Amino acid sequence: MYDEDDDFDEYEDDGEWRPGECDHCFGGDENGVTATGPLGPVYCACFIGQGAAPEDCVCGPED
Template identity: 80%
Template sequence: MCEECDDWDSEAEDDGYYEDSGEWQTGECDNCSGGDESGVTATGPLGPLYCACRIGQGATPEGCACGPED
């Protein structure tokens, strides 16, 4: 990564850009549909998309709101 990019990323993080962007953040539930048995919710041109909570990048089981309704 270029030095200028590193500076921008650091500044953006310090300014709270990522938290305020409304985008999903690591450790948050992404409210996916639960996906298949592997956590795959869709397959795109770059490969499968996974439910973050199912693959350990989302919320803890207590904070997860993913999956089909019971």
């Protein structure tokens, strides 16, 4: 049940990706595609402008 007094700050570090954060993907192909699934391609968030700014992006090739 929703509680208006609920402090949402406690949910900020739940391990889920949020817009504006680097998604730590392996970079993907030249179009930023990291995988293709039944619903279509999955993109690197930083590459398509939904993740971190270029200077804060840590995506790259897998080691």
